[in-house]
Amino acid sequence: MGTAWTTSDGGVTAPVGFEAGAVNCGIRSEKPDVALLLSDRDAVLAGTFTSNRLAAAPVALCRERVATGVGRAVIINSGNANAATGAQGRVDADRMAQLTAEALGLAPGGVCVCSTGTIGVPMPMDKVEAGIKDVAGALSPDGGAAAARAIMTTDLVPKEIALELEIDGKPVRIGGMAKGSGMIDPNMATMLAYVTTDAAVEGAALQDMLRDAVQDSFNRITVDGDESTNDTVLMLANGAAGNTPLQPDHADWSLFVQAVRDVCGQLARMIVKDGEGATKFVTVTVRGAKNDAEARQAARAIANSMLVKTSWFGCDPNWGRIYDAVGYAGVKVDADTIEIKLDDFVAVSNGTVAGQTDLKSLEAVLQQDEFTVLVDLHLGNGRDTVYTCDCSYDYVRINSEYTT
Amino acid sequence: MGTAWTTSDGGVTAPVGFEAGAVNCGIRSEKPDVALLLSDRDAVLAGTFTSNRLAAAPVALCRERVATGVGRAVIINSGNANAATGAQGRVDADRMAQLTAEALGLAPGGVCVCSTGTIGVPMPMDKVEAGIKDVAGALSPDGGAAAARAIMTTDLVPKEIALELEIDGKPVRIGGMAKGSGMIDPNMATMLAYVTTDAAVEGAALQDMLRDAVQDSFNRITVDGDESTNDTVLMLANGAAGNTPLQPDHADWSLFVQAVRDVCGQLARMIVKDGEGATKFVTVTVRGAKNDAEARQAARAIANSMLVKTSWFGCDPNWGRIYDAVGYAGVKVDADTIEIKLDDFVAVSNGTVAGQTDLKSLEAVLQQDEFTVLVDLHLGNGRDTVYTCDCSYDYVRINSEYTT
Numbered sequence: 192m193g194t195a196w197t198t199s200d201g202g203v204t205a206p207v208g209f210e211a212g213a214v215n216c217g218i219r220s221e222k223p224d225v226a227l228l229l230s231d232r233d234a235v236l237a238g239t240f241t242s243n244r245l246a247a248a249p250v251a252l253c254r255e256r257v258a259t260g261v262g263r264a265v266i267i268n269s270g271n272a273n274a275a276t277g278a279q280g281r282v283d284a285d286r287m288a289q290l291t292a293e294a295l296g297l298a299p300g301g302v303c304v305c306s307t308g309t310i311g312v313p314m315p316m317d318k319v320e321a322g323i324k325d326v327a328g329a330l331s332p333d334g335g336a337a338a339a340r341a342i343m344t345t346d347l348v349p350k351e352i353a354l355e356l357e358i359d360g361k362p363v364r365i366g367g368m369a370k371g372s373g374m375i376d377p378n379m380a381t382m383l384a385y386v387t388t389d390a391a392v393e394g395a396a397l398q399d400m401l402r403d404a405v406q407d408s409f410n411r412i413t414v415d416g417d418e419s420t421n422d423t424v425l426m427l428a429n430g431a432a433g434n435t436p437l438q439p440d441h442a443d444w445s446l447f448v449q450a451v452r453d454v455c456g457q458l459a460r461m462i463v464k465d466g467e468g469a470t471k472f473v474t475v476t477v478r479g480a481k482n483d484a485e486a487r488q489a490a491r492a493i494a495n496s497m498l499v500k501t502s503w504f505g506c507d508p509n510w511g512r513i514y515d516a517v518g519y520a521g522v523k524v525d526a527d528t529i530e531i532k533l534d535d536f537v538a539v540s541n542g543t544v545a546g547q548t549d550l551k552s553l554e555a556v557l558q559q560d561e562f563t564v565l566v567d568l569h570l571g572n573g574r575d576t577v578y579t580c581d582c583s584y585d586y587v588r589i590n591s592e593y594t595t
Numbered sequence: 596m597g598t599a600w601t602t603s604d605g606g607v608t609a610p611v612g613f614e615a616g617a618v619n620c621g622i623r624s625e626k627p628d629v630a631l632l633l634s635d636r637d638a639v640l641a642g643t644f645t646s647n648r649l650a651a652a653p654v655a656l657c658r659e660r661v662a663t664g665v666g667r668a669v670i671i672n673s674g675n676a677n678a679a680t681g682a683q684g685r686v687d688a689d690r691m692a693q694l695t696a697e698a699l700g701l702a703p704g705g706v707c708v709c710s711t712g713t714i715g716v717p718m719p720m721d722k723v724e725a726g727i728k729d730v731a732g733a734l735s736p737d738g739g740a741a742a743a744r745a746i747m748t749t750d751l752v753p754k755e756i757a758l759e760l761e762i763d764g765k766p767v768r769i770g771g772m773a774k775g776s777g778m779i780d781p782n783m784a785t786m787l788a789y790v791t792t793d794a795a796v797e798g799a800a801l802q803d804m805l806r807d808a809v810q811d812s813f814n815r816i817t818v819d820g821d822e823s824t825n826d827t828v829l830m831l832a833n834g835a836a837g838n839t840p841l842q843p844d845h846a847d848w849s850l851f852v853q854a855v856r857d858v859c860g861q862l863a864r865m866i867v868k869d870g871e872g873a874t875k876f877v878t879v880t881v882r883g884a885k886n887d888a889e890a891r892q893a894a895r896a897i898a899n900s901m902l903v904k905t906s907w908f909g910c911d912p913n914w915g916r917i918y919d920a921v922g923y924a925g926v927k928v929d930a931d932t933i934e935i936k937l938d939d940f941v942a943v944s945n946g947t948v949a950g951q952t953d954l955k956s957l958e959a960v961l962q963q964d965e966f967t968v969l970v971d972l973h974l975g976n977g978r979d980t981v982y983t984c985d986c987s988y989d990y991v992r993i994n995s996e997y998t999t
Binding site: 242243244245246272274275276277278279280309310311312313415416417418419420496497498501502504505507510511512514515516517518519521522523524526527529539541542543544582583584586587588590591592 | 646647648649650676678679680681683684713714715716717819821822823824900901902905906908909911914915916918919920921922923925926927928930931933943945946947948986987988990991992994995996
């Protein structure tokens with residue numbers, strides 16, 4: 192049984208058998224806006240999607256592809272979300288799959304389509320058609336970095352990661368890329384992430400594992416509480432490493448799962464750190480709740496409170512706002528038992544101000560780039576953690592500048 | 596039966612038999628921070644309170660007073676919320692009622708106590724004690740305006756209103772004052788409102804009517820979605836007008852109810868217009884929802900979306916963010932039927948961009964100080980409206996400046 196993994200350079204093309212590429216087709220600007228990811232053989236495909244009930248057309252397409260369990264390629268555009276585009280939106284998404292399949296000599300059923308950008312603008316299909324033809328000629332085994340840049344919108348930095356580990360004594364690689372934080376033409380912070388591996392993995396196991404990994408990574412982050420119409424995580428496992436297909440009975444299953452969780456967790460943190468206007472990375476943990484669901488509800492109330500987030504930006508140890516958010520979160524609380532800690536410093540114990548900690552210590556915690564807020568309700572065993580950022584002037588600037 | 600009412604000058608002391616006063620006792624600064632409202636006879640008392648589960652000590656006290664149905668006076672301080680103050684908080688609130696009762700020669704059971712300000716700081720009872728003694732000597736039949744100023748925190752303007760109408764052919768007055776938007780020492784936007792009337796009103800009827808009026812006014816406003824630990828609305832009806840006590844069978848009941856609703860509605864609008872950093876007043880209506888509750892849920896998701904609020908600030912007709920918020924609100928939606936209007940201009944029809952309205956028209960709507968967002972889901976008869984404001988740099992400034 193393997194014991195650990197190492198980080199390597201690269202992203203989605205680090206695993207054997209994956210190529211990627213990127214071009215500009217002029218959807219919004221001159222930045223690369225079309226990315227293509229290709230596996231040289233059928234890959235086991237898994238995916239998780241936004242729960243927004245007005246999910247975009249390409250999300251509907253990807254759901255169908257994931258249901259087949261097999262995929263070869265993903266075509267991704269930035270600059271236009273293909274959301275709120277009615278029946279034409281689905282026609283255009285299908286056409287993107289068709290054009291990609293033709294350019295690569297594949298069946299369209301093997302092609303996933305993702306879009307991120309402005310809502311409610313018809314896809315400029317003439318530009319997209321040219322872009323798809325171009326990007327098919329731009330594929331390279333080193334193309335992961337270019338793809339990671341092409342899917343960016345208001346992201347300030349590309350987000351990629353690659354790990355190596357050993358399965359059945361064979362080297363296996365896992366790569367990933369993600370985008371998220373907002374848009375040059377702001378709409379909402381669509382989150383897209385792609386994980387590749389050359390490990391062989393059994394289909395249902397891959398889907399279950401991805402769902403759990405996403406739950407504990409991408410679903411734990413929040414920048415502003417606005418869930419996009421386009422959020423998508425896709426994972427392709429092409430088996431090029433030649434291992435016995437992984438599933439829960441495999442001796443190295445747990446190692447592989449932990450490595451994938453690490454990839455998802457690191458990509459998720461990269462998104463928060465690059466959150467619109469973010470200056471601080473904050474881990475919010477609620478424990479001692481009635482159950483995990485209530486812990487999550489309270490942690491999200493804190494993490495999405497504009498009053499809390501602006502106080503973090505101002506380095507103001509204003510724990511009263513955290514206390515207030517817990518109170519309106521709709522969870523079981525007892526005013527006499529609630530405890531609030533900022534890093535190692537107790538701000539509140541037994542529901543009221545803790546005498547032993549001075550404000551200067553709390554202020555010093557908030558002046559860091561990263562810190563932890565811990566709320567212990569002392570009522571039960573429920574526990575959950577979310578990752579978030581502060582809210583600065585730049586959040587307002589980025590999202591209020593006239594751009595439509 | 597009366598037909599209408601007229602607006603008059605003044606606020607809570609406009610009705611016969613009410614006096615008010617205000618002084619500074621130095622809780623936080625030199626601005627007036629203690630207000631007292633007194634009825635010269637027992638008044639029928641009604642109230643509604645925050646649903647925050649960590650409600651402050653004075654809220655617990657007021658709930659008990661409202662349960663008795665009778666009150667004489669309300670003592671209010673700004674600068675300290677007496678929240679997260681443990682058992683001592685309730686001792687201090689009781690002491691404030693006792694001190695007020697002694698100064699006025701009343702029983703403490705007739706005195707309500709309200710606090711707004713910093714959370715988690717013990718009440719400076721020496722200062723408060725002196726303030727209560729002083730304010731009892733500052734009462735005046737014209738003191739409403741002074742009280743309206745003393746309850747302010749980060750409010751930029753005092754909020755008061757008075758109406759006159761006829762009941763049983765006798766003149767009846769209704770007065771009101773409110774505070775809310777944030778705090779100089781920011782915690783959260785505690786909302787306090789007081790409505791007085793010299794009408795005689797039957798107790799249970801007053802409570803039911805107030806609950807409904809609050810539901811359709813104060814409970815429809817949102818600045819940032821953070822519900823305070825201290826929100827309180829109290830109404831005192833002292834019967835000085837000499838009418839037959841009002842209750843639902845009274846011929847003028849409906850007139851009286853409408854007038855009280857007008858008072859609550861106008862005070863609520865004043866709070867939104869004075870919202871922290873607000874530059875625009877926005878009415879968000881959702882109709883065609885499965886039911887009223889879902890309409891409310893969708894309207895609140897729109898009104899509390901930071902992405903939506905910042906786009907309003909930027910005068911960006913970015914309806915995609917409204918569309919997105921409806922999608923994640925957790926209500927029944929159909930992507931093919933949703934319609935979005937900004938004032939009279941259709942932005943979205945049948946779930947996609949409406950061709951007949953140009954962006955310039957939508958932009959002109961957002962450049963106004965007040966406008967309406969209407970979302971019609973075209974699925975049912977559910978309908979609700981909330982009132983909110985945009986989110987500007989000043990919101991971040993007010994709430995991030997170091998002040999603890």
